[in-house]
């Protein structure tokens with residue numbers, strides 16, 4: 164599978180990894196700190212495996228996205244993509260800070276309501292919305308439904324009409340641009356299941372005006388995830404801008420464009436996507452069209468705000484060319500390495516580990532699947548079982 168390019172350069176050292184993850188630091192006495200809090204203390208108090216989410220990091224990163232848009236002179240609403248992490252505390256923070264939510268299921272919608280995010284600030288995306296989910300969303304009065312096909316448009320119209328409601332909709336366009344990311348998280352190519360073919364969009368938008376129960380306001384696009392350059396964004400937004408101009412020239416109103424999510428982060432030694440560059444791409448292509456704009460970031464704000472704490476169950480090395488370090492966390496706690504061969508940093512909690520020599524180590528979970536592997540040949544100091 165190995166769809167992510169297998170890195171040919173050396174892995175970053177522990178110090179280099181810390182440098183690209185500024186919310187993490189080390190202390191000679193307490194070891195690894197997250198937002199200044201010793202992670203050892205959390206592991207001792209709560210046990211492992213355990214996810215730690217940093218409200219400060221999440222707040223700061225969302226704030227940086229908002230500031231980037233404002234500084235570019237853009238009025239852009241930010242809808243946090245709930246699928247990136249749907250913990251109620253995360254959603255409550257998102258709501259309290261005045262952001263909206265982008266959801267892809269009825270369950271996610273229920274969680275936003277529990278967390279106090281106004282339905283008006285919720286955008287319903289996704290390629291497979293069930294009738295029951297649409298009834299729930301339209302009944303609640305969600306702010307926007309991003310429709311992904313002609314078939315879905317008819318269903319939304321019928322459900323809204325039956326409920327005596329007007330559903331605000333955009334058409335999600337498949338711009339057929341390559342986001343140059345992992346094949347499993349590319350969504351904006353014509354061959355992908357997502358969105359309405361670009362060439363059908365103008366006619367379908369005109370058709371939407373004639374259907375009952377609908378308030379068509381514009382277009383949406385989302386070309387993929389873990390995008391690290393602005394070129395694919397510019398290409399996609401240029402196509403959407405072209406569509407807006409065409410549709411307006413035919414006499415129809417277009418008020419809103421939803422610019423999607425997808426900005427990438429640094430896992431290994433990538434330079435993370437810059438919200439300021441994203442804002443620049445939006446401004447360059449869509450800034451002068453007098454549109455209500457929005458974005459749907461998930462990974463960028465929340466990814467660096469979470470760490471998975473795990474203990475070593477066993478170090479297994481007798482008769483083996485490389486030691487296996489068996490953790491109490493597994494693929495069910497974090498599936499990305501098993502699913503995408505994704506590279507995640509592994510940092511020891513103990514302070515003394517940072518001065519020790521490193522050696523190639525396999526780091527695995529205890530599940531009965533060989534895919535339950537976090538890292539192979541990772542250069543790590545000697546990790547040993549937590550004393551019991």
Ligand SMILES: *Cc1c(COP(=O)(O)O)cnc(C)c1O
Pocket residue numbers: 244246247265288289385387388389423424425426459460461462463
């Ligand atoms: C997944 C998704 C997002 C968020 O993507 P990130 O890469 O996490 O920013 C936004 N919009 C839609 C429609 C999505 O499916």
